[in-house]
Amino acid sequence: MAQLSNKEIRSIKALASKKFRDETGLFVVEGDKMVQEALDSRFEVTAVYRRDEIGAEAMARISQLSSPSPSLAVVRRPADIDDGPAVPVPGLYLALDSIRDPGNLGTILRIADWFGIRSVLASRDTVELFNPKVVQATMGAIFRVDFHYVDLQEFATAVLKQGGKVYGTFLDGSDMYSRDLDPGLDRPVAVVIGNEANGISAGMEALVSDRLYIPPYPADEPGSESLNAAVATAITVAEFRRRLPR
Numbered sequence: 001m002a003q004l005s006n007k008e009i010r011s012i013k014a015l016a017s018k019k020f021r022d023e024t025g026l027f028v029v030e031g032d033k034m035v036q037e038a039l040d041s042r043f044e045v046t047a048v049y050r051r052d053e054i055g056a057e058a059m060a061r062i063s064q065l066s067s068p069s070p071s072l073a074v075v076r077r078p079a080d081i082d083d084g085p086a087v088p089v090p091g092l093y094l095a096l097d098s099i100r101d102p103g104n105l106g107t108i109l110r111i112a113d114w115f116g117i118r119s120v121l122a123s124r125d126t127v128e129l130f131n132p133k134v135v136q137a138t139m140g141a142i143f144r145v146d147f148h149y150v151d152l153q154e155f156a157t158a159v160l161k162q163g164g165k166v167y168g169t170f171l172d173g174s175d176m177y178s179r180d181l182d183p184g185l186d187r188p189v190a191v192v193i194g195n196e197a198n199g200i201s202a203g204m205e206a207l208v209s210d211r212l213y214i215p216p217y218p219a220d221e222p223g224s225e226s227l228n229a230a231v232a233t234a235i236t237v238a239e240f241r242r243r244l245p246r
Contacts, residue, residue, distance in 0.1 A: 009058070026075065035048060042143075090188055092191065092240060095193065097192055104229045123149070124150075129142065162187060167210045168191075168204070176215070181240055185244070
């Protein structure tokens with residue numbers, strides 16, 4: 001049975017704190033599937049710990065979960081996380097405008113992964129990608145979707161300069177299902193996802209070229225005031241992907 005030193009245990013446990021993740025450039029993933037996803041990705045895995053090798057007590061001490069998983073890996077964050085595309089190429093992008101809930105960010109990355117969106121750009125005040133709750137919520141998508149923190153207004157401006165479109169959802173937008181939507185085959189197209197409480201910021205709203213609305217059903221009997229950010233993302237992206245030629 002491999003023995004972990006107290007110093008090693010403290011170092012791994014410290015990665016539950018953003019301060020130490022920032023200082024070391026490391027974060028933790030847990031679970032057999034997530035660890036294998038990390039090993040198969042472009043990310044650098046600096047260490048792997050397995051319960052069968054270090055014992056249940058040691059795994060419980062280094063785990064960030066209430067029920068420790070059979071395996072845990074320490075992974076280095078990519079160096080280009082703060083560098084987005086200077087000139088967007090054709091394709092469909094998600095632009096996250098101050099998403100704050102870890103569960104939402106993780107789920108949005110899973111949605112991007114499912115619908116084949118390779119690049120997600122986020123404002124710098126969006127919740128940290130390597131927050132343990134975000135990492136677990138991605139279910140491995142963190143290792144497959146290209147993610148960057150950027151100046152979101154600069155990115156939207158670049159999309160428009162390339163002849164692309166910037167879409168956003170608003171209560172006064174036009175019915176998404178009756179609109180022509182550009183799926184981004186020939187030019188860059190960004191779909192802006194707004195903050196959970198305040199929606200799309202004023203600065204980004206000024207750059208939205210097409211205002212969309214997700215209608216309730218029945219259309220004249222709205223129920224909830226709004227949709228969860230991740231739910232709205234899934235509905236919107238699914239409609240864009242539906243417009244692609246088959």
